[in-house]
Amino acid sequence: MTDLAVSVEKVSQAHIDSAKQRQLSLTKPPGSLGVLEEVGNRLCGIFGQTPPPSLDLIDVTVFAGDHGVVGEGVTPWPQEVTVQMLSNFVTGGAAINVIASVVGARVLVVDVGVASDTSLLEGLVQRKQIFGTKSICSEAAMTYREARGCFEVGRDVAKDLIRSGSQLLVTGDMGIGNTTPAAALIAAAAGVDPKEVVGRGTGIDDLTFSRKCEIVEAALMRAERSTASLDDPVALLSELGGAEIAAIAGYVVGAAEMRRPVLVDGVIALSGALVATMFSPLIVDYIFAGHLSTEPGAAVALRHMGLRPLLTLDMRLGEGTGAALAVPVLRAASNILSEMATFDQAGVAQVKA
Numbered sequence: 001m002t003d004l005a006v007s008v009e010k011v012s013q014a015h016i017d018s019a020k021q022r023q024l025s026l027t028k029p030p031g032s033l034g035v036l037e038e039v040g041n042r043l044c045g046i047f048g049q050t051p052p053p054s055l056d057l058i059d060v061t062v063f064a065g066d067h068g069v070v071g072e073g074v075t076p077w078p079q080e081v082t083v084q085m086l087s088n089f090v091t092g093g094a095a096i097n098v099i100a101s102v103v104g105a106r107v108l109v110v111d112v113g114v115a116s117d118t119s120l121l122e123g124l125v126q127r128k129q130i131f132g133t134k135s136i137c138s139e140a141a142m143t144y145r146e147a148r149g150c151f152e153v154g155r156d157v158a159k160d161l162i163r164s165g166s167q168l169l170v171t172g173d174m175g176i177g178n179t180t181p182a183a184a185l186i187a188a189a190a191g192v193d194p195k196e197v198v199g200r201g202t203g204i205d206d207l208t209f210s211r212k213c214e215i216v217e218a219a220l221m222r223a224e225r226s227t228a229s230l231d232d233p234v235a236l237l238s239e240l241g242g243a244e245i246a247a248i249a250g251y252v253v254g255a256a257e258m259r260r261p262v263l264v265d266g267v268i269a270l271s272g273a274l275v276a277t278m279f280s281p282l283i284v285d286y287i288f289a290g291h292l293s294t295e296p297g298a299a300v301a302l303r304h305m306g307l308r309p310l311l312t313l314d315m316r317l318g319e320g321t322g323a324a325l326a327v328p329v330l331r332a333a334s335n336i337l338s339e340m341a342t343f344d345q346a347g348v349a350q351v352k353a
């Protein structure tokens with residue numbers, strides 16, 4: 001296992017129980033708000049407060065990194081698109097900017113491992129640990145130390161945001177080629193065949209898809225043969241990861257350590273979240289799954305963690321878009337518990353015993 005110390009408390013069962021009691025007193029047939037009730041109850045357990053606070057300060061963090069495996073032809077997009085999209089994020093023109101604005105969330109963009117110099121990009125948070133990863137099918141993505149550095153960036157960002165008042169963290173990613181390491185990490189962490197997790201990413205043809213499957217298989221075989229212990233989440237990230245995925249893992253851990261909810265996006269974010277849960281089984285109770293990405297690895301990671309996606313809109317973009325869209329679901333779940341009238345308050349008769 002890892003020597004990295006992670007300290008997560010169990011969510012409060014007493015507050016989940018009091019939330020369940022409160023749901024029964026509100027003016028609706030018991031259980032009629034379905035998953036919204038479970039979400040609200042779990043928010044109480046996370047915050048240790050019934051009802052939970054209204055979720056006013058919400059931060060989407062887009063972690064960015066580049067991937068050596070792009071050189072193997074796993075994506076039709078040139079690597080420069082990563083940095084070009086960072087420029088788009090900081091000037092507010094990307095899908096995540098639009099969706100975050102609709103749901104009232106802020107967007108923070110962090111360079112953890114982009115291959116080029118981004119120091120002139122105004123508005124970008126500079127936390128670069130590496131200039132892109134190595135190709136995972138022929139060598140480890142990065143050193144153990146670098147993986148740990150990327151993880152700590154995510155964990156620090158989460159803790160800093162929460163200390164400054166953030167009540168809900170949302171994961172985002174940008175990195176051309178990153179559906180390949182995400183698939184490899186999910187296959188390794190969930191113990192499934194690579195064929196079950198490899199998808200078409202940004203949209204690839206049949207030839208590129210079969211090459212991508214071979215690359216993920218080769219990467220897994222190489223990592224298994226290496227001296228690294230893949231039970232150690234940091235070692236797993238160093239073998240098969242990406243800088244932004246390692247940062248997402250740290251961000252999820254940081255949120256759980258600070259007892260705050262984290263809303264996770266598609267397959268890339270889920271690969272980071274899955275690795276995060278290897279630190280402690282208690283972490284999964286702090287995670288909400290925003291949506292079901294069409295990438296097959298997303299369903300595998302969700303099933304492995306026992307999480308149910310809140311939305312299914314056939315999205316496969318990343319950036320945090322699917323998670324950000326689910327923000328109003330969490331807000332509504334929270335406000336139901338704090339703002340709805342009880343049967344007594346509203347003078348509504350309850351079902352006869």
Ligand SMILES: Cc1cc2ncn([C@H]3O[C@H](COP(=O)(O)O)[C@@H](O)[C@H]3O)c2cc1C
Pocket residue numbers: 074075076077081085173174175176177178179180200201202203317318319
């Ligand atoms: C213009 C553009 C904007 C994006 N925003 C997110 N992604 C998403 O697609 C990439 C992963 O897909 P693959 O592994 O197939 O390269 C990542 O950058 C991810 O964030 C984008 C991709 C593109 C091209």
Ligand SMILES: O=C(O)c1cccnc1
Pocket residue numbers: 179200201202265266267268269293294295298315316317318319
């Ligand atoms: O599920 C995702 O987040 C995703 C899928 C394809 C490409 N980029 C991101």
